[in-house]
Amino acid sequence: MLRIPATLLSLLLLHFELGTVSAKPGRRPKYTVDENNNIINNYNDLYTLNLTVAGTVFNVMLDTGSTDAWVAPTDTDVLSGNFTDTGAVAAIFYGDGSNFVNGTVGIAEVEVAGQKIADQAFINVLNSVGEEFDQEHGVIGLIGLGFDGPSGDIPAALTKAGYNGSEVGKSVLTNIFDQNPTFGRFFAFSLSRVGDVADSADAxxxxxxxxxxxxxxxxxxxxxxxxxxxxxxxxxxxxxxxxxxxxxxxxxxxxxxxxxxxxxxxxxxxxxxxxxxxxxxxxxxxxxxxxxxxxxxxxxxxxxxxxxxxxxxxxxxxxxxxxxxxxxxxxxxxxxxxxxxxxxxxxxxxxxxxxxxxxxxxxxxxxxxxxxxxxxxxxxxxxxxxxxxxxxxxxxxxxxxxxxxxxxxxxxxxxxxxxxxLELSPQDIINLFDGPSSNSSDVPSSTSSSIGTTTPTPIQTSATASSPTETASDPPSDDNSADLSKVTSGKPAVNLADSDSTTSNSDSAAAKWGPIIVGLLGANLLVLLVLTFLGVMNYIRGGRTTGASRAVNASYVPVKLKDEGVPRRSSFERYND
Known part of the structure; x- marks a missing residue:
């Protein structure tokens, strides 16, 4: 669950001039709740449900890759009911330890999927780094559906604080099974897909x-x-x-x-x-x-x-x-x-x-x-x-x-x-973003700047051939998309020099504009160096405090849990809101 540091990712996006278009055309993934208000599909990237802790409802992520439960109360989502603060300090670190949640272990009544647990242990998160993006989008907790064990973060913290951690720190599922001994100790999932023809079959x-x-x-x-x-x-x-x-x-x-x-x-x-x-x-x-x-x-x-x-x-x-x-x-x-x-x-x-x-x-x-x-x-x-x-x-x-x-x-x-x-051919889009490579002569150039067929193309590595030069036309729009008149201006995707230009014209242009271009490049380089320095300093600060800044599109990286060696989750917000 380690993220790319937000400030560094912002610099990368600035450097490559990449981003996500605000328009959301066509049938697209979206946020949806299934008909039984059971599982919430968040843009096909993660699945959540409502977990009631001490009288407060939290939207929490479902994770079969972990076991412990935690919630991160906000100014509007507070623990309104009674709960016991054990004082046991628990922390879950992700990756190299720069992303984490920590807080004290609380014990309160918890309700999930129609089941109530009188005394459920959870981490009442006080500090976090790397969770800001989820929290801003209403996901403020996690419920693990994995295997219990005394070495889990909550049981270990409780044991260190003098409690019987293995007993008091049981997972949500284990407590449900224990209070219903005649139930089978299993659970079952169906996960919906939004954006398809069925447009979210019930999860x-x-x-x-x-x-x-x-x-x-x-x-x-x-x-x-x-x-x-x-x-x-x-x-x-x-x-x-x-x-x-x-x-x-x-x-x-x-x-x-x-x-x-x-x-x-x-x-x-x-x-x-x-x-x-x-x-x-x-x-x-x-x-x-x-x-x-x-x-x-x-x-x-x-x-x-x-x-x-x-x-x-x-x-x-x-x-x-x-x-x-x-x-x-x-x-x-x-x-x-x-x-x-x-x-x-x-x-x-x-x-x-x-x-x-x-x-x-x-x-x-x-x-x-x-x-x-x-x-x-x-x-x-x-x-x-x-x-x-x-x-x-x-x-x-x-x-x-x-x-x-x-x-x-x-x-x-x-x-x-x-x-x-506009959709370019794969080779042309690679040329556009990565530039032609030194072995471009070995690879046939695409003959069209847009895709109309699925004619097989030889499998290639890296960016090759020349950049696209055909004129882009405006795509049609509908109620689901923003005004795309500025998306394609009718100009070529890449402006290439006219191959018939004379040497004298080139020399004249170079003499006239060369010093100006060099000056602009120098200014841009200075700005980039300043932004890089500020980004690194902000990242250093953000890695030690709550509320580190985030990029427009944060990429969640699954990594091994520091102490357990278990890969963790990843997700990605594909659209700007």
Whole structure:
């Protein structure tokens, strides 16, 4: 849950002149509450629900990647009821420790999903760094749905303060199970997708029971926790397939491609994280997709490197994950993300990029992949803590039909593209943002500045060929989009020098404007150095105090929990409000 430092990210955005267009064209992700007021979908990036603590309702994130619960009261959201402040100091650090929440452990009546717990331990957050963006958007807490243990932050803090931490510091789920001994010790999720044709199928969280629509999940194979007693919702998975072709995938802990891989199922992470090799194998099989190495094109999801795959927006990526020999197709809308970016030329562009990203060191030694919400939206998932005869396990029921998903993708993307800024070909958008490379002669140039077909293009690395020169036309607008008349001005996306200009004209222009240009460049460099110095100083201060500043679009980075080695959540606010 480590974020890119806000001030440094602001400088990066300034330097590359990148940003998110304020217009929100077409059918787009949005904030929605399911019909049972059970789970709240926040732009497909994170899922929350209402947790009542000491009489106050908090909107908190659901996280199967952690266990403890915490809330961060504000001036308007105060703990109005009675609660006991134990005085036990607890802190949860993320990443290198620069992002954290801390406070004292409180004990109060808690209500969630219709269940009341008389004495529930939670962290009453007094200070935080890195949570400001969530809190400004109404998410002011977290409820962990992972495994209990004496080494958890709350139990350990209580034990240190003289309490019986293992007993007093039980998680919310454990307390619910303990006060209902005849209940099965499991819970089940369905996660909605907003922005598709169905426009948010009802999501649900059921404790010790099943959603009536998905009772067939009881017949699904048991995916046992792996490694056993790991304290995580990690299981073994098979290979993945792209467009029906299986991609061999070697586990980091094995040498045979047939060996099972270990994947963590985490509702607190927005997307799918895999190795760099698997990510590149997936998107290299997509017609027209091109890899931009070390690119300045931003990816809204966590990505260990700066490599970005640019994909034609109307090209579906048909990804299938496999468990216990069964196929679980992923909706094409969950495999590519649409971004609206301001290019270096000042014009706005529609760019589609990979949502399956390089997890890198986040995965650690014991995980081969992390499947977040973009995968979990496609299945109904049962998380079982097991019993005397059956160890902890997960069951999955596929909820995505391939043919329906293909039709859904085609309709949704056509609506978005009809009212969005100009979309260039992948090669041209890479040229625009990253510039032509030294080996541009080895790569064929795109013949069109916009995408009208999905004709396959050779898979390329980095930015090559010349910049686009065709005239951009104004995209149509609708009620869902702002006035886009300023998005494309009818001028070429990039102004290139006239190849027929004479030498004398060039010399004259250089003599006239050269000193002025040099002066302006020097002034810009001075401003950038000043901003960098101020940004670094603000970051240093922000890392030690509450309320550090944030960038317009904060990128939440999943990292290993400092003491437990458990990857944490990530999410991304894709639109300005």
């Amino acid at each position: 649900s969280l059921t404790i010790s029971g099943y959603d009536d629509r998905y009772t067939a999940v009881q017949d699904a194979p048991l995916l046992l926790q792996h490694p056993p007693n790991s304290g995580m919702w990690s299981v073994q998975t098979d290979d993945v397939a792209i467009n029906g072709v299986t991609i061999p995938w070697i586990s980091s802990s094995a040498t045979s491609p047939k060996a099972p891989k270990t994947v963590l199922l985490d509702t607190g992470t927005s997307n799918i994280l895999v190795s760099q090799e698997l990510r590149d194998a997936i998107y290299s099989a997509v017609p027209g997709a091109i890899l931009a190495a070390n690119s300045s094109i931003p990816n809204p999801n966590f990505n260990q490197d700066n490599d970005v795959w640019v994909i034609p927006c109307d090209t579906p990526v048909n990804l299938t994950v496999k468990f216990a020999g069964l196929d679980y197709p992923i909706h094409p809308l969950d495999v590519t993300d649409v971004s609206f970016l301001v290019g270096p030329d000042g014009n706005n562009y529609t760019v589609c990029i990979n949502s399956v990203t390089n997890g890198g060191s986040v995965l650690g030694e014991n995980l081969d992949a992390l499947y977040g919400d973009s995968m979990l939206r496609n299945v109904y998932t049962v998380f079982s803590f097991g019993n005397e005869t059956t160890p902890p396990h997960v069951q999955l029921l596929s909820d995505t039909q391939t043919d329906e998903a293909a039709q859904d993708f085609a309709l949704v993307r056509s609506e978005i593209l009809a009212s969005s800024p």
